[in-house]
Amino acid sequence: MKVLYDHQAFTGMTYGGVTRYFYELMQAYANRDDIDFELSLQFSNNEYLDKASFSSHRRYGLSHWRNVSRLASAVNRLYSNQRVRIGDYSVFHPTYYHNYFLRNLGNRPLVVTFHDATSERYGKQYPDVGEHLSAAKKIQLARADKIIAVSEFSKQEILRFFPVDEQKIEVIHLGTAFSRQRAHVPVVPGAHPYLLYVGKRGLYKNFDGFFQAIQPVLRQHSDLHLICAGGGVFTNSEKEMIQSSGFDRRVHYRSITDLSLYELYHQAEAFVFPSLNEGFGIPVLEAFSAGCPAILSNRSSLPEVGADAAVYFDPEQADSIASSVDKVLTDSLLRQNMRQKGAQRLTxxxxxxxAAKTQALYKQLS
Structure with missing residues (x-):
């Protein structure tokens, strides 16, 4: 059995949950004899693939030049189309929702992974999340022989927004690689206790609302800091918001690697995830892996992933956010219990x- 993965996510994303997902699938299959795969990709600046023995792509540099990025994308699409047309595979699994491949696919088996319905829920409110993707998703889901939903919540989102046969959908949860980091993290005492925020901050990620909500907590806990890890440096509007709050010396941005991120989780008082919408929420598992108490939005998939190992809040109610954060900060026994439950939940x-469940799904079609 051979699976063909295409270029899409790895052309457009340097890091993030979607490319992490496909990278980890291929990494799991790389040394197996009972499954073969190909990644149809020639140019990529994806950070995960830099560590991959299974990819022969080239970094194209100058990624901030729009014309260079467009050229790399065009070459990758031509190459992927060629590999799809040749047909040397049992199952085709695209890494994103653009349907350039359909006329060359014929009747070969197609597996589609549905991550979330952010574009359907928030496309009109936040056009940047890609409202235009809905039409492409509809076509791809209709053609798919099998659909992987990354959570039960995501499955229900498919059924809510798309005319899809429920029998085609299989829920396969995601994982985390953070447990691999444990032996390599030195214990270095930090100068100040801190809350940790991870990843992108704009739009439905709700960072602005979260920051406004925790200002009373920062006033009450005078030695408490906030670290924002990854997601890009602070924008001008974020800098203005932080500066005007008076807490600018206690709010910090950190660029990250997997190892440095693990250390940030490991030493944080708590990780806070105020997102309005997540298809799965890998950072929850990252926090559990590093023994970090998780304080989560009560929306979307997060209660499904965190279960009873986290404390939850209403992400649109400032008092709910503040009281949940303060509750965890002031109760050391609660934090200890959350770490224990997080470790149990992680199993x-x-x-x-x-990878095993996905391979079983592939076998149904090959």
């Missing part, structure tokens, strides 16, 4: 389990 998820 339900792994990339190995994700």
């Amino acid at each position: 339900h998820f792994s990339w190995e389990k994700t």
